[in-house]
Amino acid sequence: MKIVYESQTGFTERYANMLGKRLGIEAVKLKDYPAHEEKEEIIFMSWICANSIKKYSKVKDKHNIKCIGAVGMAESTDNNTKSLITSNKTGDTPLFYLRGGVSFQRLKGLSKFIMKAITKNEIKNHKIEGDPEKIFAAGRDYVKEENLDAISEYIKGKI
Ligand SMILES: Cc1cc2nc3c(=O)[nH]c(=O)nc-3n(C[C@H](O)[C@H](O)[C@H](O)COP(=O)(O)O)c2cc1C
Numbered sequence: 001m002k003i004v005y006e007s008q009t010g011f012t013e014r015y016a017n018m019l020g021k022r023l024g025i026e027a028v029k030l031k032d033y034p035a036h037e038e039k040e041e042i043i044f045m046s047w048i049c050a051n052s053i054k055k056y057s058k059v060k061d062k063h064n065i066k067c068i069g070a071v072g073m074a075e076s077t078d079n080n081t082k083s084l085i086t087s088n089k090t091g092d093t094p095l096f097y098l099r100g101g102v103s104f105q106r107l108k109g110l111s112k113f114i115m116k117a118i119t120k121n122e123i124k125n126h127k128i129e130g131d132p133e134k135i136f137a138a139g140r141d142y143v144k145e146e147n148l149d150a151i152s153e154y155i156k157g158k159i
Contacts (some may be wrong), residue, residue: 003027006046006055011100012071039064048072071100096151101141
């Protein structure tokens, strides 16, 4: 079993490497992972863009996906997870939501504009506190080892 991941700004990559270390399995970038004929079992991890798990629709029939780690900015709630399951048609494949973050430095163009607008709105509505300049400089980072507890427990039961 391997962890295969897609990451634009590094949060999913961090989770993939943390999970790999924890379980003693290799984490590889999707672009470096060829479609194996024997359909090796993989854990697929990717980031969420407009409720869509990036590259999932492309890989789901090529690889034997045991479970999905979906990384996004939204708070972790049952409704959010349910909505991801429905929109991405993940069926019986278990999906674990992991809260990632935003790196304004690593984003460009429209993506940066959108994420800044969302953050500005959250500051305005006191969903996040602090000096806006500092928040934009530092970005937002919700990656925590404990967020991987549920997905690791699931995989431990499978290997
Ligand atoms: C254009 C765009 C759309 C996004 N849409 C969502 C979304 O629908 N839900 C969500 O939870 N996060 C959304 N995000 C936030 C990313 O999923 C989050 O920043 C994630 O940590 C990025 O992971 P990466 O660093 O591995 O690329 C969006 C980000 C961008 C740039």
